[in-house]
Amino acid sequence: AQSVTQLDSHVSVSEGTPVLLRCNYSSSYSPSLFWYVQHPNKGLQLLLKYTSAATLVKGINGFEAEFKKSETSFHLTKPSAHMSDAAEYFCVVTPPGGGKLIFGQGTELSVKP
Amino acid sequence: DAGVTQSPTHLIKTRGQQVTLRCSPISGHKSVSWYQQVLGQGPQFIFQYYEKEERGRGNFPDRFSARQFPNYSSELNVNALLLGDSALYLCASSLGAQGPTDTQYFGPGTRLTVL
Numbered sequence: 001a002q003s004v005t006q007l008d009s010h011v012s013v014s015e016g017t018p019v020l021l022r023c024n025y026s027s028s029y030s031p032s033l034f035w036y037v038q039h040p041n042k043g044l045q046l047l048l049k050y051t052s053a054a055t056l057v058k059g060i061n062g063f064e065a066e067f068k069k070s071e072t073s074f075h076l077t078k079p080s081a082h083m084s085d086a087a088e089y090f091c092v093v094t095p096p097g098g099g100k101l102i103f104g105q106g107t108e109l110s111v112k113p
Numbered sequence: 114d115a116g117v118t119q120s121p122t123h124l125i126k127t128r129g130q131q132v133t134l135r136c137s138p139i140s141g142h143k144s145v146s147w148y149q150q151v152l153g154q155g156p157q158f159i160f161q162y163y164e165k166e167e168r169g170r171g172n173f174p175d176r177f178s179a180r181q182f183p184n185y186s187s188e189l190n191v192n193a194l195l196l197g198d199s200a201l202y203l204c205a206s207s208l209g210a211q212g213p214t215d216t217q218y219f220g221p222g223t224r225l226t227v228l
Contacts, residue, residue: 036219043117043203044156044219090155099169099211100146103155 002027004074004091006104014112019078021107023091026072033074034092034101035065044090050074061085086111115140117206117220125226126194134189134223138206144168145187146217147179150201162187163210191225199227 007022025031035047048059055067065076074091091104118137126132138145144163148156158171162181181187185206191198201224205217 034216043221044205046216046218049216099161100158100171101148101156101205101217102158106155 002031002093002095002102004033004093004102004104006089006091006107008107009105010108010110012110012112013081015083016080019076019081019085019109021076021089021091021109023074023076023104024072025074025091025093027093029096032094033065033067034094035059035063035074035076036090036092036103038088038090038106040087047076047089081109081111083111083113085109117204117218119202119204119220119223121223122221123224123226125228127228128194128196130194131190131192132194132225134191134202134204134225136187136189136204136206136220138185138187138204139218142206142208142218143185144207144210144215145181145185146205146207147187147189148203148205149173150203150222152200156203159189161210168210194227196227199225201225 003026005024033050036044038044047063048057050057050067058064063078088106088108090106092101120135146161147159150156159173160179161169165181176192179189201222203222204220207215207217209215
């Protein structure tokens with residue numbers, strides 16, 4: 001069965017410093033992995049997706065993630081945090097063939113001025 | 114282009130009542146999925162529909178049902194509401210039902226409160 005574990009429930013950074021949100025996955029097959037962001041009282045927005053092409057995936061708003069099969073990780077990074085990045089971030093995996101999305105528990109990112 | 118739309122935005126019901134939530138997918142998308150997001154948790158998959166047929170069902174009781182119409186819009190019905198059904202209900206649409214490139218795009222959700 002596929003699953004994802006987000007290693008931090010809350011991350012706090014200062015504006016202008018790097019962001020690292022950690023995600024480990026469990027999958028019997030080569031997975032499809034996503035990061036979604038949810039701002040307060042808003043729906044989910046796709047940041048980026050990995051579908052077995054390049055292992056370094058670039059997304060919107062300066063975010064990127066690297067797929068590391070040996071570590072079963074798909075961590076999300078951004079070189080410099082902005083106040084508008086404060087939100088809930090979800091790491092997501094899909095089973096082989098797609099279909100339903102399986103979400104992690106989420107990581108709340110706070111950005112201090 | 115319009116994104117995924119959901120109605121109503123908010124809803125308050127009492128225990129035992131029934132509720133219907135509505136979703137319109139992005140134009141050209143033929144698949145709609147429903148998710149339940151309880152406060153403080155990640156969304157949980159409820160249903161996926163493609164071309165009016167159920168393609169997947171999550172671990173939810175039979176009180177939850179859904180359907181998809183010829184124009185690809187969808188309704189989620191919940192009967193005999195319980196306090197635990199209070200959640201944000203999210204609808205997502207995608208071009209197809211399967212395949213790693215069938216990215217799901219989410220609507221803003223319907224906030225259901227059961228008293």
